[in-house]
Amino acid sequence: MYRLVKYLFVTIIIVFLHISPDTIGQGIEHNYLVGPQNTSCDSLPKTFANLEKAISLIENATFRSSEKFTINRKFGVQGGWYYSCDNKTGYLIILQDNYKLLFHGVPKSVWDAFIITTDFETFMDENLRSYQYRFLRE
Numbered sequence: 001m002y003r004l005v006k007y008l009f010v011t012i013i014i015v016f017l018h019i020s021p022d023t024i025g026q027g028i029e030h031n032y033l034v035g036p037q038n039t040s041c042d043s044l045p046k047t048f049a050n051l052e053k054a055i056s057l058i059e060n061a062t063f064r065s066s067e068k069f070t071i072n073r074k075f076g077v078q079g080g081w082y083y084s085c086d087n088k089t090g091y092l093i094i095l096q097d098n099y100k101l102l103f104h105g106v107p108k109s110v111w112d113a114f115i116i117t118t119d120f121e122t123f124m125d126e127n128l129r130s131y132q133y134r135f136l137r138e
Contacts, residue, residue: 039064041085050135055100058083058091065090069115077120082111092131094124103131 040062048054063083070079077096084090092103092111110127117123 039085048133048135051100051102051133054102054133054135055093058093058102063090067111067115077124080111080114082106082108084108092128094128096124102133103128104133106131 041064044057044061048057059081061083064085065087066081066083068079068081071077075097077094078098079095081093082090083093087108089105089107090111092106092114094101094103106128110131113127114120114123
């Protein structure tokens, strides 16, 4: 009887050791889109009157995710802020020469590449200009 209990105990321990938190959730897929819960993404306008107003509204909104980096230098890119409602695309604000630039619809992968580049200005010219927000002159 003792050997049987010992055998069962060892077997149970081995089974539990092979179950990890990563394997428990494998194979679960969700077939629904999660809305911008606990965010103010839906309240942002589709167009903005001017750069200052746009940046103010974006910086004061609540997003699902936001990231930033800063560089201590006088000229060139000095920092960046990325705001996303869906963790796929988002707004990018770049501080360059003490002036803020606004980009929209920037894929998360572009932001991830931007923050590790060694040449911010070239990266901006080659990868970000198409996302720069353009304001219509009235």
